[in-house]
Amino acid sequence: xxxxxxxxxxxxxxxxxxxxxxxxxxxxxxxxxxxxxxxxxxxxxxxxxxxxxxxxxxxxxxxxxxxxxxxxxxxxxxxxxxxxxxxxxxxxxxxxxxxx
Numbered sequence: 637x638x639x640x641x642x643x644x645x646x647x648x649x650x651x652x653x654x655x656x657x658x659x660x661x662x663x664x665x666x667x668x669x670x671x672x673x674x675x676x677x678x679x680x681x682x683x684x685x686x687x688x689x690x691x692x693x694x695x696x697x698x699x700x701x702x703x704x705x706x707x708x709x710x711x712x713x714x715x716x717x718x719x720x721x722x723x724x725x726x727x728x729x730x731x732x733x734x735x736x
Contacts, residue, residue: 642700644707644728645691646719649683654715656707658700662691689719692728699734706732 640660647655647669657677659665668675670686680686694700707715723731 641693641695642697643691643693644700644703646689646707646715647680648687648689648719649680650685653679653683654689654712654719655679656704656715658697658704662688690722692723692725694725694729699729703729703732703734706734 642658642660643662644658645662649655655677657665666688669677669680672681694703718728
């Protein structure tokens with residue numbers, strides 16, 4: 637079992653679509669997405685330009701996965717606002733109605 641903290645991140649693909657994901661290593665995962673190879677998510681493989689918009693360390697995998705699910709349910713405009721405001725852990729969890 638990994639003791640590394642889990643992170644939630646937002647990517648912008650080709651200047652339009654926003655991809656939400658989780659990882660224990662944002663740098664490695666972003667490199668996988670931008671390489672466009674088999675380790676990249678299908679969603680980002682076809683994107684020519686992938687940009688990291690936001691990342692936040694949330695801790696354990698279960699909480700991070702719940703936050704990812706809730707964030708994916710939000711409209712694009714809300715995701716863009718989150719990326720612009722870069723809320724800290726507590727503020728994001730509050731926005732997503734998740735107890736820390």
